[in-house]
């Protein structure tokens with residue numbers, strides 16, 4: 001069928017089956033969420049039909065790490081990986097579909113986030129000659145051609161073009177799926193970076209926004225990889241043995257990012273081992289065990305997260321998601337700092353903690369395919385639809 005006609009047919013549908021992809025800053029693998037949508041905009045209903053995370057093989061992880069959030073890289077490697085990530089993602093989708101016994105023709109579209117390679121909002125580069133910038137690779141054309149499914153990709157550029165930082169984008173889906181006038185809600189995602197979306201109740205004086213808060217798991221993961229060659233501190237087994245060092249914690253909290261007004265975005269370009277090392281170097285009594293450092297990093301994430309929620313100065317329902325919800329120490333410390341806050345399990349809403357971001361990108365594609373844009377009536381949320389279309393033929 002003619003490509004534009006095909007797109008028009010998909011656009012006219014009220015029910016769409018869309019695959020959402022997310023490959024976040026943790027570089028653990030590709031999250032694939034097959035979603036069934038009914039309607040769009042504020043009347044969207046979504047059902048998660050299938051979900052799988054396909055872990056990246058070690059050599060692929062290392063390949064990506066070679067260019068990920070680094071100031072200096074091989075331009076050739078960047079070019080090669082742009083194609084390769086697209087092809088690998090397409091192969092993973094084909095694998096998932098065959099495991100689920102679903103034909104490509106039964107899927108209307110793929111929503112591909114791509115791999116973030118560098119995120120440089122103005123607050124990071126501070127160069128008046130440049131705007132906010134971000135780069136996601138794994139070209140959508142490879143996904144469309146190798147799966148036979150129309151692919152929407154590269155969502156963040158449009159947000160920047162419209163004056164945003166390109167992240168976080170979670171607010172769009174969070175508002176559509178979780179907004180409840182009877183109470184204020186905070187959606188917390190603890191991935192490599194932690195972010196929240198605030199959805200005010202009908203009587204709240206606050207306005208809706210979405211913001212990054214600082215490190216979630218990223219520095220914990222990076223430290224585990226450096227010291228133990230383990231990808232992450234499973235169940236916080238190491239961090240639980242350590243003791244929080246207050247001096248290090250204060251130094252870690254001492255960065256311009258934490259005093260910037262909300263909303264803001266960040267990434268491992270800032271929160272990395274260089275960040276940790278520069279603070280460790282300033283420590284007077286620097287005799288800390290690896291476990292103490294991990295406990296302190298965990299506390300840093302808990303404080304960065306809970307402070308922002310406390311600063312809202314209202315009673316909220318907190319719905320956590322992302323890989324960090326599986327870290328028992330981090331969750332315990334967040335609850336310690338927020339004794340008044342009611343926590344709800346995201347699974348009560350039919351979405352799992354690990355699939356949420358992939359579902360949200362599928363939802364962004366559903367919005368784009370519907371052709372409409374929602375008027376969010378706030379200054380911080382841009383009234384746009386996002387993503388670029390790739391056709392299989």
Ligand SMILES: Nc1ncnc2c1ncn2[C@@H]1O[C@H](COP(=O)(O)OP(=O)(O)OP(=O)(O)O)[C@@H](O)[C@H]1O
Nearest residue numbers: 024025026191192193217232234235322323326327
């Ligand atoms: N059992 C566990 N114990 C401790 N930490 C865990 C556990 N399971 C997952 N994690 C953490 O969750 C991380 C993966 O989280 P997730 O997949 O949400 O990140 P991401 O999507 O890559 O990040 P981002 O949202 O920043 O892009 C792991 O790297 C690890 O730090």
Ligand SMILES: CC(=O)N[C@H]1[C@@H]2OC[C@@H](O2)[C@@H](O)[C@@H]1O[C@H](C)C(=O)O
Nearest residue numbers: 116119167168169170191193212357
């Ligand atoms: C540039 C980029 O990829 N940012 C991610 C990352 O992971 C968490 C946080 O940092 C958030 O800003 C964003 O992802 C989520 C899905 C978002 O845009 O809402």
